[in-house]
Amino acid sequence: MGVSAAMIIRDSERSIERCLNSIIAAVDEIVIVDTGSTDRTIEIVSSYCEAHEQVKLYHFEWINDFSAARNFSLSKVSHDWVFVVDSDDYLPADDRGKIKSYTSQMDQEGRKCVFDIVYDNSVDGKIVESIAYGYVRLFPSSLRYEDMIHEQIVYAPLERIRSDIHLEHDGYDMNQVDIKAKKKRNIELLILNLQQDQNNARLWMHLGREMSGLDNEKALRYLNLAESKTTNAELLGWIEMSKQDLIER
Known part of the structure; x- marks a missing residue:
């Protein structure tokens, strides 16, 4: 049992520390797959690996396929549940206890399901859009993604549940991203x-x-x-x- 976080990254020095600090106490393991960073990302992640044995770094050659990279990250996790995050995501403090709470409840009931999270897009540190449905980010780690871009998890016939877990995301903030x-x-x-x-x-x-x-x-x-x-x-x-x-x- 337990929950692993899985993420794929590349040139993420701007936000990777913020992301890792927000999830490190919320999960049992963090699997990070780098797809070819040339900035300080590897240096930053390596420092976390040295300080925290539950943080693990792998490398994957980029082949223009997000599902391939994500599925490689899923193949490296050690726990039955996985929480998928991106380096420009941030898990708010109020939501950090919910991940293990919800998966533990499912384990106690002997159930498997997938959870949608609430995706909060932010600009200049302010939330400008909240999407309550459509982002499946917490699910059994045996599942896999499909499609090269805007990839989605294949979860049928499992139940899909809307959760109140929020993830803040600034990947579309024009002040931060091209x-x-x-x-x-x-x-x-x-x-x-x-x-x-x-x-x-x-x-x-x-x-x-x-x-x-x-x-x-x-x-x-x-x-x-x-x-x-x-x-x-x-x-x-x-x-x-x-x-x-x-x-x-």
Whole structure:
């Protein structure tokens, strides 16, 4: 039993200490997979490994596939539950006791499930958006991801539960991150993935969302294409919300 945190990182010197400090007491182990950092990230993480035996660092050659990297990290965890975080995430103090509490309850009941967390996007240290559903981050460590970009965990037939665990995230703060470079990378990987999986409505939706603000005509076309390829109510809701955001721009 127990909970491991799993994260993939690259050039994360800006935020990795903040992330690690926020989760180190909340889990039993932290598995960190670096995919090719060239800044001080390795030096910082190595200092945590020396100070805390539960922090473990691995290396994975980047192959333009987030699922491959994430699944490698999952293969290295030691516990039955895993909490997936990114280096630009931060676990608030009030939420640090919830992870073990919820998984221990499931263990006592002999149940397996996946938990959504509340994802709080922040700009300049202030939360500008809270997404209560759609981010499965706490789940049995035997599960695996699919899709090269905007990867998702494959959890059927397990129950999916909404939790009140919050994660703050500043990865879309233009004051901290090169958003244009991030969008370019995401669009390139989405197109590459869609060449292999042209009926993936979720990827078409994400391509539409990434194109928003760059080419709104293409964005709408991709969102309509996504809509035509799914009957999933949750996904249709995300597509409709994305269209509304596009209209309001």
